[in-house]
Amino acid sequence: MKKTFDEIRENIPVTGDTVAAIMRQPVVLPPDFRVNEAIERIRQVGLPDTQMNNCYVVGEEYTLLGLVSLRALLVTRGGVRLKDAMAHPFITLQPEDDQELAAQLMQEYDLLELPVVDGDNRLVGVVTADDAMEVLQEEATEDMERMAAMMPSEAPYLERPVVWVFLSRIPWLLLLMISATFTGGIIAHFEDALAAQVALTAFIPMLMDTGGNCGSQSSVTVIRGLSLGELSFSSWPRVLWKELRTGALCALALAAVNYLRLLVFSGVGQGVAATVSLTLAVTVVLADLIGCSLPILARRLGFDPAVMASPFITTLVDAVSLLTYFRLASWLLGL
Template structure:
């Protein structure tokens, strides 16, 4: 695929240089919108508006949605009012709302000014919902049916409204008060007798979400129930919109990226790495680095406190990095496993004691294995005394145990306290375990070696 894309890119660039726009258009209309958007990201700012204007109206709108916000902004600045109006009115409402959230205020005013009154009303309706909620990612363009309709009436309505709807695979049934009462698939409608009533063939059990539900929870429901579309209702059970599977995938990708950034002690950002300035990257990283640097001073205080002991047994200093790194790695393994379980709703706070017991057993096995192998190394390769080897191996064993328990408990406590458990991942766990491993090391050395 990479080779095909490279050859295609060369062909497009050649056609642009030769001004063979009809041949270029013939190629573009055969490509998926996502691939066209990726190709456009490789074009110069001068060529982009010219090539974009070659696309048919519907394909142009679909491609525009797939482009990143910087390219969208660049195109909008070059659009005439008529061109902007054509693109905006071809967008689905949720895509138009997402576009507005990414644009500067002056561009937003221009977009809304070019949208037709009904589209503008629907966009404003979506924008009033909390950020990262089901209401903020739903679309209001869907087909609803009534229970008293016949199959023939329903199909006629779908033909009338379906062209402007994001999907018709599932059509939701509402009562006179717009309350959600059922769902019927397009497959069921086509295979049913045209005189059957919708109430006879619809499924009355409908999985739905409230407008205020968190978008990550919404996205996970798609995987849990094998859905392609999910209805969104208000506090009174009235159908106000739908979320489609493509939006759910975008949410999962966004949330996963955010979790990775938090686990690496980076403030999350929506911009791609290569599109992010050095100053923005610095701003996202430095607060966490400052916090971790200050917290890491505790390890320095511990070492300073036992400075006399280290002077007596200088050899002990050589094994501090190994003990701290092993403890940090052990804690990270436990924390990442628990955090992932929490994010997938596989674990709850009530499972805390079961988790602790399981991690404790794992810690015993892992700690004993590492201590035994390390003991052999210390005695036969490093040739330290028996007591020193015993101190190091006992510390290693206890450090692994403490690290794994810390790694599994802290994310659970963080979630219970209302914090994102992801922030208790690698950096914080490592800092905490480093301090604990040093305390254990020096206490054991003091007791056994008498220093």
């Protein structure tokens, strides 16, 4: 027995952030309808949603044959059959596809709608540009919360209970606090060097902050590229090469300005100024490379790249900057 459209949709599982959770009911028309008949049908039943711009031509069992836009219906002669006026969709979605994929495809191909079909090419729904905008907004909010070392939430800020906000923040704060023991251990290991050259202590915050900022800039750029589908694991060598050159230019500029600043305003010797500036240059380059690599590796391993942005990049860059600093100080200053 022929299934109705609602019966076909009932068999589609709606889970999580899949396309099935946001798809809308489309306007369906038979292929032998003439244009004037299609317009009359739309007048009678109306559009399920004001955001829709297409009607979908379906065959037996709602098999998708093509689509015709409302504009095409208005400018095409009334006696033309839909099978002769329709266009063939070159992109379709599956109900189990991720919502973010739908938003990416609509953005990439400048589409206002995307049809959703099941494994038998039966039309089960449609995703509109309005749906895609909501998905992108939610994804951007989640990424921002993860990059700020928070668990994401879909509830508005003022509606979230204080306890929930606490529980969303404390795991990452604990992780960051514990990871700080690594940097503390590095400083403790080089206590003799710091005692011999006390001036070195004053520049530790600047080196760690600058390295963290560079790593964050690099990671945010890469995470955006991954979210938009511009980058993949195969892009890693090109990303590394680009960030290496970018980091080198930033390192030269920052190190030169810092060297002159220390000599003119800080009153330290040339040895300390050179050590701090050289450490700054090395830290900036390494931070850029770490910041661009971790999100790509995270995506490759199946994790959310945004999760890597704050705690892990911060910990690694801090440790690298301190190790570089004390090694160079021991070498250049003979500590």
